[in-house]
Amino acid sequence: MTAAPPRPSSVSEPASCRPSVAVWSWPIALGALTIFGLFSALLGQHGIWLALSWIALSLPPIVTVICLCRAWSRTPYTKGGQS
Template identity: 70%
Template sequence: MNAVTPQMPMPSSSDVARHPSVAVWPWPIALGLLTAFGLLSALLGQHGVWLALSWASLSIPLIVTVICLIRAWRRPSSKGGLS
C-alpha cells in the first residue's frame, strides 16, 4: 500500500498502459456535440419541439458539470482534508 491512501493502492505502470489517454475524450466530445446541437436548435427553431430540445440539450451538460463538481468537492484531496 502507499502513504497517501492506505485503502486504495496506487495504479501501476501496467494499469496506466491499459487505459490510454484517448479513453478520456468520448464524454467531453459528446457533451460538446450536445451543447452545439442545443445552441443550433435554440437559434434555428424558436417554437414547439425545438425549444424543448434546446432546453434539454443545454441543461444536460450543465447538470453533468454540477454533479462532477460536487463529487470533486466531496472527495478528500491527497494532501489531507477536503479539497
C-alpha cells in the same frame, strides 16, 4: 565504454494511463450536445426545437455540477498541514 543494462521486456505502463478515447469520450459527447442545443435554438423559437434546445443546453452544466460534487466529496478536507 560500458553498455547500458538491457531493459526488461515485461515493463508495463502504469495503470493510470488510459487510451485517449476513454479520456475524451464524455467531453466530446457534451460538446456535441452543446452544439446540437445551440443549433436547435437557432432553428426554431417554438415547439419541439425550444424544448430540445433547453434540454441539450441544460445537461452539460448539470453533469458538470454532479462531477464536481463527486470530486469534492472524495477528497478529504484537511485544515493546515500534517501534525
